[in-house]
Amino acid sequence: MNFTVMITTDLINYIKSFNWSRKVTQLHIHHTWKPDHSDYNGTNGIALQRSMKSYHVSAKGWKDIAQHLTLLPDGKWVTGRDFNTTPASITGWNEGAFCIEMLGNFDIGCNRFEGEQAEAMFSFCTFFAEYMKLDVKNDVKFHRDSPTAGKTCPGSSIDKEWFMNEINKRIENTALPAQNEEAWKFQAIDALASDGLINNPEEWKSKINDPMPVWTAMIILNRIYEKLSHK
Numbered sequence: 001m002n003f004t005v006m007i008t009t010d011l012i013n014y015i016k017s018f019n020w021s022r023k024v025t026q027l028h029i030h031h032t033w034k035p036d037h038s039d040y041n042g043t044n045g046i047a048l049q050r051s052m053k054s055y056h057v058s059a060k061g062w063k064d065i066a067q068h069l070t071l072l073p074d075g076k077w078v079t080g081r082d083f084n085t086t087p088a089s090i091t092g093w094n095e096g097a098f099c100i101e102m103l104g105n106f107d108i109g110c111n112r113f114e115g116e117q118a119e120a121m122f123s124f125c126t127f128f129a130e131y132m133k134l135d136v137k138n139d140v141k142f143h144r145d146s147p148t149a150g151k152t153c154p155g156s157s158i159d160k161e162w163f164m165n166e167i168n169k170r171i172e173n174t175a176l177p178a179q180n181e182e183a184w185k186f187q188a189i190d191a192l193a194s195d196g197l198i199n200n201p202e203e204w205k206s207k208i209n210d211p212m213p214v215w216t217a218m219i220i221l222n223r224i225y226e227k228l229s230h231k
């Protein structure tokens with residue numbers, strides 16, 4: 001895969017149209033540590049990705065760059081390893097993993113995880129967890145969650161509970177409109193039932209999005225007609 005720089009919305013569209021040949025069951029989160037924010041000049045994302053690849057291939061002996069994506073400090077993304085290929089992410093946990101490296105050193109006292117970089121990360125993770133049907137609590141992992149990691153990765157300044165709460169908040173917010181829509185439909189059922197225009201409101205609620213046969217619609221219309229004409 002050629003390295004490509006993308007903004008978050010383009011990356012999300014790319015992932016939606018990507019032809020997945022493997023099942024992704026985990027999302028892994030790292031920081032690069034080195035390079036860090038001071039190595040990024042706003043335009044050298046691909047050059048940094050190339051140098052990470054050559055380190056991973058030459059010094060580490062891996063077949064490709066380790067990660068599927070690198071998140072730059074300005075919130076842009078660089079594609080890495082083929083998304084259909086297992087990453088070199090966390091020892092023993094790589095099968096089914098999708099691996100993100102956030103460019104920076106987020107150990108306490110070094111770079112800060114904030115602003116456009118943090119916002120892009122939370123937006124993408126929210127989309128990705130929902131799209132891949134991941135359980136945020138169990139399937140989104142920090143490198144340091146592994147007992148054999150021996151690292152602070154993705155950095156001691158990033159509290160995992162805070163990070164996961166930010167994702168969960170966004171997941172709840174994207175779910176709200178759908179819930180409100182259903183609630184509105186239920187209110188209409190309750191109103192029709194209390195006026196005697198339909199029976200068994202709970203049964204109707206259980207089929208809220210099912211199609212309705214013509215005869216049912218006609219019976220309800222006829223009841224409304226009778227009611228309005230005081231028969």
Ligand SMILES: [Zn+2]
Nearest residue numbers: 030031143153
């Ligand atoms: Zn790591």
